[in-house]
Amino acid sequence: MPTIQRKPADTIPVLLERVSDVITRATTGQPNQAQADPNERLVTLFRNLEEELKGMEDWFPKFKRCEEVLMSEFNFLRQDIHDDVFDNLTHHKDKIDDKLKSISGRLGQIHSIISRIQLPEVDEIPAQSQKGARSEDQCRKVSNDWLSFSVEANILVSPAMANLQLSYDVLDIKLKLCLLCFSVFPEKAVIKKRPLIYWWIAEGLVNRSKEKTAQEVGEGIFKELIEKGLIVPYYKNKKSPIVDFCTMHPWIRRMLISVAAGAEFFDFNDKGEIVDVYSKSRRACLVSGNQGFSDNNNNNNNNNNTSSKEDELVTMFNVNAQYLSFKAELFLKLKKLVILQLGRWQNSARHHIEVENEEFLKDLWAQKHLKYLSLQGISRITALPSSIAQCINLEILDLRACHNLERLPSDISSLRKLTHLDVSECYLLESMPKGLEKLSSLQVLKGFVIGHSRKNPCKLGDLVQLKKLRKLSIHIGSEAVIEKEELNKVKEISSLRVLTISWGGVALASKSGVQSSSNVGAKLTRTATLTVKSFSFPPQLEKLDLRCIPRSPEWLRPSGLQRLKRLYIRGGELDSLVSEEDEKWNVEILRLKYLKNLKIEVLRLKEDFPYLTYFEKVRCHQIAESKYENDVEWERDEGWEALTSKL
Known part of the structure; x- marks a missing residue:
């Protein structure tokens, strides 16, 4: 028997071969009566062992990090299976029984280890x-x-x-x-x-x-x-x-909580629950019912214990607090904060957060070390004060889904280190402040509003100055004013890789005088008409996400988007995906949702999108009132025939 240790996953095929050989010899030989009983027991156990080993072939890839722990027991099992007693089945019954018991014991030990640490697939x-x-x-x-x-x-x-x-x-x-x-x-x-x-x-x-x-x-x-x-x-x-x-x-x-508590990464109680008493850690958490930073905190002992640590805090993270209230001048004391995550991190937008008032934002001018500020999903914030411009090291500003937010500071251009700005789903913003184009470090800009010209806003064409911009999302509102020249400038943002365009209220009154929510009987605004005719895109664009598109655009064709790998279209009046005789789409991931006028044919899809690896279709092609063709999720490994049957 070889003595060199190998990984269990590599050894299993060898053991299966050995087990199969023993079973074959035990069942094809001509044992005498004295040998019948041990051979019968041996064959039964070895058949079970064969099934166990086949199961382990699936287990072990999930336990790469535990191979060293399993190795010892597995090597003992390997030695037992290769024991000489199974080379000569005429050995005395007691020797075979002892070795079978040993194998059963080893299997039990391996199962015990795996059962303690087995994770869901x-x-x-x-x-x-x-x-x-x-x-x-x-x-x-x-x-x-x-x-x-x-x-x-x-x-x-x-x-x-x-x-x-x-x-x-x-x-x-x-x-x-x-x-x-x-x-x-x-x-x-x-x-x-x-x-x-x-x-x-x-x-x-x-x-x-x-x-x-x-x-x-x-x-x-x-x-x-x-x-x-x-x-x-x-x-x-x-x-x-x-x-x-x-x-x-x-x-x-649970393991991470134990390590984090020991390393004073966060403060936990004996039950492993995050606590608001930051006696050891330099990272503080806001939890439901937390009074530690509130004017309502009347616990003097807690104040005495924590006040000396306040000026050492580098992180404040909102775990699950929904109502935020901060004591006066708190953020004038927390001068070493690097991360202020007050907003929502949860997957669900139903997680509600609101502030008692906005006054604490005015004190953020003192945060000279702050790099990340998240107010995502917080209600009752109507404006970001100009004091935010004094956070000279701010890199990431997340204002996503601040539904009451009406304006950004006019001097936002002072945030020269800003790399990420997210104002998407801030539906009360009417335009973007002039000076945004001076944020030369900006890599991600989400929620750029194309507004009206009455307030001298930052225009789409101004973004050409952002040489590092990689991700951009644009919202075209009901009062949007834009010229054809600006739309054509988008292609000059050469660093852009990901672009999202969404259209708001872009239809004028219909002939009956009633605002139409569909394209039937309604006239598009001049801006909306321009946007479905004149957009041009940078040559390196890899992802395009179109939302509530008012009409099938003339520019949505493969020859103008040759590097595109992901195409998402959600909502609107799109009725076809344009194909070209000499150009095929290079798209690998295609997602189509809520497009009642769009019908997909598999043969056409296969021909126009030859590199497709993933396709999703949800509520497309309305065939009756409130009834659509089948929803589909497909990956290339299933084959095109499978997609045909799904459609």
């Missing part, structure tokens, strides 16, 4: 509606067990937890710190990738390289954590190749 993490039940029940059971201190203590010192600790210990320092950030999120949370990466960037955990932006580096770390099995991808659509969300297995989360 990626396929078991569902899209929203279908997937939650099983994993949530598992999480709830583990949580209830942990409420008992004795069980909690046993878990923390168990071999399984030690194995998970080992999976953390072998990571490099950058991955360790990025992973520790997950300890702050509640159990069963669906975590959005984007704010997580923003956090990493601001903390300095990820930095740009010569070839990649900091956000692209962060994307790589997120992917690596998935590949190592430390976080679990969460798919809105099960077959989607794009991962924007993740969850965490409760055992891994």
Whole structure:
């Protein structure tokens, strides 16, 4: 028998061959009566062993980080299977029985280890509606067990937890710190990738390289954590190749809490719950019912313990507080803050957050170290004060879904280090302030509003000055005023890779005098007409996302979008995807949603989109009132015939 240790996954085929040989010899030989009983037991056990080994072929790829722990037991099993007693089946019955008992024991040990650390498969993490039940029940059971201190203590010192600790210990320092950030999120949370990466960037955990932006580096770390099995991808659509969300297995989360508490990364109580008393950590959290930073906090002892630490805080993170109230001049004291994540990080927009008043924003001028400010989804913020312009190191400003926000500061151009600005879903913004085009470091600009000309706004054509801009989303509102020359300038933003265009109220009154929500009987505004005729795009554009498009555009053709890999169209009056005789689409991912006039034919799709790897169609081609053709989700591995049957 070979003595060189190999990985279990590599050894299983050899063991299967050995087991099959023993079974063959035991069943084809001519045993005498004395040998009949041991051979019968041997064959039964070895057939079971064969099934177990085949099952392990599926298990072991999921336990790469635990191979060292399993190796010892697995090598003992390997030695037993290769024992000489099975080379000569005429050995005494007692010797064979002893070895069979040893094999059974080894299998039991391996099962015991795996059962403690077995994680749900990626396929078991569902899209929203279908997937939650099983994993949530598992999480709830583990949580209830942990409420008992004795069980909690046993878990923390168990071999399984030690194995998970080992999976953390072998990571490099950058991955360790990025992973520790997950300890702050509640159990069963669906975590959005984007704010997580923003956090990493601001903390300095990820930095740009010569070839990649900091956000692209962060994307790589997120992917690596998935590949190592430390976080679990969460798919809105099960077959989607794009991962924007993740969850965490409760055992891994518990391990991270233990490590984070020991490293004083965050403050936790004995039950592993995040607390608002930041006695040790330089990172403070806002949790439901938190009074630590509020005027309503009457706990003098708590004030005495924490006030001395306030000027040392570098991070304030809103975990689940919905009503925010801050004591006077708090942000004049927190002068070392780097991250101020007050807004929503949750997947669901139904998570409501509101502030008692906006006064605290006026004190942000004191934040000279602040790099990341998130007010995403917070209600009752009507304006961003000009004092924000004094946050000279601000890199990421997330104002997404601040539905009451009416204006941005006129001197926003002072934020020269700003790389990310998100004002998407801020529906009361009528235009963008002049000077935005001076933010020379800007890489991501979401929610750019093409407004009216009465207030001398920043115009679409001005964005040509942003030489580093990679992602841009544009909203064309009901009062939008734009010239053809500006639309043609978009192609001059040579660094642009991702573009989203959405149209608002672009129809004038119909002949009957009633505003029409459809294109039938309505006349498009001059601006809307221009936008479906005259847009031109930069040659390196990789993703185009069109929303509520008022008419099939003349520019949506492959010859003008030769590098495009992802095409998303959601809502509007599109009735066809233009094809060209000499040009085929290079699109790999195509998503079509809520397009009642669009009918898709498989043969045409196959011909026009030969490189397609993923296709999604939702509520397209209305065939009767409130009735549409079948929804479809398809990936290339299924074959074109499968798509034909689905359509």
